[in-house]
Amino acid sequence: MTKTTFIAIFAVAVLLTGTMAGPIGLVQSADALKSKGNNLTEIGSKKVCGDRLCSEVPPAEKSGEPKKKEQVKSEKKAESAEKAKEAPKKDTKAEKMMEAKTVTKTPKTVTGIITSETDPGIGHESHQLAIVLPPSDKTYRGYLTYTASENVQLVALHGPLKKGMDKGQAIWTTDGKTKFGLTFVDKETSTGVWQFTGNAIAIHTKNSEPFTVSYSVTYTEHSTDGQRIVKGTTTSVQDPGIGHEEHQLALLLAPRDKAYSGHLTYDASEQVQIVTLIGPIEKGQIQGMPYWTPDDKTYYALSLVPTKAAGSTSFSGNALALHTFNSEPFTVSYSIVLTNPQK
Template sequence: MKNKSVFVVFFTFSLLLLGSISGPLSLMPSAEALKGQGVPSSQYGSATKGIVCGDRLCSEVESEVKKEEKKIEKKEQVKTEKKESEKKKLDDKAASEKARYDELSLPPRTIKTGTVTSVQDPGLGHESHQLAIILPPSEKVYRGLFTFTASEDIQLVALHGPLKEGEDKGQAIWSPDGETKYALTFVPLNAMAGTWQFAGNALAVHTMNEDPFTVSYSVAYRERTLSDTVKSETITSVQDPGQGHENHQLAIILPPRPYAYFGTLGFSASEDVQLVALHGPLQPGQGAHGQAIWTPDGKSFYALTFVDKETAMGTWQFTGNAVALHTMNETPFTVSYSVATGQ
């Protein structure tokens, strides 16, 4: 009986003890990790995957990674820009050395001074005019500087040619016999004195009067053999390949190249033309500052010098990576010209 009482007491005590433990346990939420003290979050354990990375938030780690990537990217960009800058310096140096070589290989410059009296212009249709020939027709291209003083107002004349059969297509023409034809650059300076930078196959001074005039002058020039950068020819324009210029016409005189040309152009066209020089190609970002831009493909960009003198003939002292003549018309034009580059 005594043993039975002890057993009952022990059993009752065990039930009470078990109840006191299981009660609080049933109130505890199922969790795999304790909630971080002071961090307001309703997510714990595996629910924090992608949020907590070790002892820091993943966003902090990602931010640091991005910063490091940007630093590396900037360093690479600086390296690339430095390489491009160094390459440009080398290219410029090579171009300078080539220009120096070209200068040394040029024919000697001729300088002469004279005084002449004009004669009747031998050109057909010019019989009532006067002409004083300064440099006679040549198969080579004259390029130089002419300074003069005359007894009356005069006009300046440069000839380009002789033209081949069928090349006279609207440009001004001068011919002594109707068979040998030259394109005519006629500059109505209408002054008694002045200076002219010229390029052509002949150079003269002209008046539209019947009475002779006298002109004293000095001229410095080189007589250049034809080459890729010394030309005397007649060409027909084509559709402008520049984006946004599809309705325009373009006659390329000197095609794009890495280093700049320096020279003189004399021309006579079948209609009024604009003068074009390109500079470049530009480096990335250089074409977004408001200057006029020309591009054939949206990848290579050139700064554009566009000069509208509203004339079909004239001369132009230029420098640039390409030179052309242009119209805003859809129909082709013809131009005869002489061009010579170098000093």
Template sequence: MKKLITILLIGFLAIGLISLSSISDQFADAGSRKKIHFTQTITSSQDPGQGHENHQLALILSPNEGTLYDGSMTFTSSSPVQIVVLHEINPQDSKGQPTWTVDGKTVYGLSLIDSQEKSGSFEFTGAALALHSPTSKEFTSTVSVDGWIRGQPTEVIMQKIELEKEEPTSLLSRTNVPATIPMHKGIYNGNQVLYIITDGSDKEYAKKISEKQEWNVEVAPGIGNVPKDALQKIFVFKNGVKADGIYGFQNEVFSSTPSQESDYSALNSVIEVTWKKGQKEIVFESATDIIAAQEKGRIEFNETGIVLNTPQITWPDGQMKIRSDKEITDDMPYGGGQIIEINEEELTVTFVAHRGWGPDGRTIYYIVTDATPSGPAETMGVVSSPSSANLIAHSGAVDLFQFKNGIKGSGPLGFQAGIAGASLDDENYSPMWRIYLVEWNNSEQAKILETKSDIDSFRADGLLSVSIARPLNSDHIVNCPFIDPFQ
């Protein structure tokens, strides 16, 4: 198409080169097509298209003659945006359809998805992909793309792909990123506990806490009916002495901490406590005192049936392990601790968020807070929670597939990133994961897999095997809440 419109204008080229140079580090060879996955933050600039001079454009995938992209994209943006997909066409074929052009000679068919949302997900096929605003106000967006390139990628990409053929490696951008999460103050036997809230079984309750802590609590219906022997209790106060608790009263009280290893669970059954009229209100310091007051008729309990995932970060005689190496890199070791910093003054904790794939191939990030048995927990540097083993055959745990061999990458065993059996917003989503191991029968035939259906297909063809992980011949459950580290 004549050199792609003489380099698409200086401003447009600059954006394209930035995108391509960044993206070029994030490809892996996946057969006849070329794989692409990346997460990138992009600031918009003036749209160079004719008639778009007062608009803003953030180019995600640059047009290149003979190239076709397809895949999925998830984005979050500082302003409402439209999704733009360009299609390579001959100018004489436009015939009244929406088009986009810089010079009037090279013309692209224009698909404009006018969702006017600040975030969303989208499946695409086309010659280019961008976010667009019909206003002149600059916007910034973070996008994650998982897809394929067909045709002739640019030379710089081809050089990178050829290099990786010598030693297959799954190259994901931002494989590990920092995730700073707000902490809450709790109480156990008169001493302070610092904890986080990542998931809740009830949508409205999760929304309420999200608004209070200004950080998303994900809805996890799957933990709402876990067996009692996988839970502990958290007492939440609806009146009484004012403080920083969930409802604005005294801090929450826990029934155990990781020091009571056989009893501890990050999954907590919420019991709301209300003082009866005429009673002298005090600050309770233990679950025993609360139960005694309820038996004497001073307070009332509301056993809500709601379950929260509230991993404890510090407790009276301990805390989660802090990594000795605090530099977060794409190839950093998986073990050795999951926390970079505990800031008790600001009440924040910074985890390493690990990148993986959801069941449909979309990018997910997760943190690791606790596990059973104790061996893997110690290796990862997280809390041991033996009670989680009670979920091994329960729907409160979901399948997570980790790779035992094949393509080298960022997974916990040193190979490609894992694939989850559920995503956020799925009815079966849970932060509690039942680990399965995927092993290629011939590692030289290994390819990068992204979806649960990929695993099923290759397994049906006899190319790989899947088995439940049983380290130390024990049931293995890991608390890996899915989060958005960029919020």
């Protein structure tokens, strides 16, 4: 090979090497700029924006402008609304009912000495009255221990009665408009203990001269809810029991499997009997005991206790009613406090 040929080959090699090195250098420079995080933001540019070419960056990211306050508030509001939809709604009604069920009624005890005053009830102007617990929309239940200067009668009021519900039972009213059923218990004694239920409690005499009474009363107050407290005025109907077709019955607590227990105070338009049903029982279990059945299929043991037209008593059984052997309807006002709920 001649010297001239060798020089020519060497020159060509140098030229080829330079041609290849140029593009490689440019690529390396571009990569270097990307890694340095240049913040150029030209749209469509081949310059570098952070870790990408500016042409690769979406317009929203390249703007770099802070969000407006209105936009931030709107986004937060939308986010809160979504969370509210996902969160389970509270059943406030159920919470209130549960809270009411868990409230414990704390008995109150009041003692004192009262001198009676003229009874303000219409038709009782010549009588004397000592109010122990004043009229209330709540129902009182409790025990009264008393000792008076003369024989007294015990009074419980029920109501006020709805219009048209005064149908022959004893009534107490001060104005002829607001009327209460009147339970009037005459024990013909000046001292004793009385268990009561009603919307007012008092001690009474039919004399015109004042009397003095020392008393201690322990009681609870209950709102009428149809479950624990049941009160009202009702008119009897024909007794549906087989063999009782000529009798009258005022059903106060309907038959159920779970036994009731509680206290009843009542005021009827005539003398009544207190009926308690126990059961149902099998027909073969009757074995001579009194029973009551409406269809000759379902049987109940029957407790029938004669009493006066007004009174107060504790009870326990699967149904409660007042009864007469007469065929004419009677009316009764009553208050019941159950020691176990109806449902």
